[in-house]
Amino acid sequence: MAEELENDEASWEEIKVTCMFTAATATAFLVVYEYSRRTPSVAPVFDRRRATKPGRTPPPLMRHRLFEWIFVSTDPAYLEYSDMVHRRDVIKERRRQQAATAASNAAMEDAGIGVGRFRLPYNIVGSMW
Numbered sequence: 001m002a003e004e005l006e007n008d009e010a011s012w013e014e015i016k017v018t019c020m021f022t023a024a025t026a027t028a029f030l031v032v033y034e035y036s037r038r039t040p041s042v043a044p045v046f047d048r049r050r051a052t053k054p055g056r057t058p059p060p061l062m063r064h065r066l067f068e069w070i071f072v073s074t075d076p077a078y079l080e081y082s083d084m085v086h087r088r089d090v091i092k093e094r095r096r097q098q099a100a101t102a103a104s105n106a107a108m109e110d111a112g113i114g115v116g117r118f119r120l121p122y123n124i125v126g127s128m129w
Helices: 013-038 043-052 068-074 076-110 124-128
Strands: none
């Protein structure tokens, strides 16, 4: 005889224990972390490097609310730091491009196609028309 198939029923029973354990563990760790970070005897350990070198690292963590770090991107100190990092990256890229152009020009001169320092003025095309 053929077996009778049972209908599948959607259920959270299989993962309910795992979800509760994960939530309890995460809550416990967050409570310990937040309490320790705000305790005067332990708080300096978390922000020691940021307190000694505020210009070289992002601004210190905010200590008022748990989710205030979400708004750190609007902090003026963070914006100044990110602008400085962006400027440094732009300068590095320009130097790399200049070195590549100089190497390419040197290779062309060695091959007999001398470009030297000759550059066309940018407005030469506009003056023709």
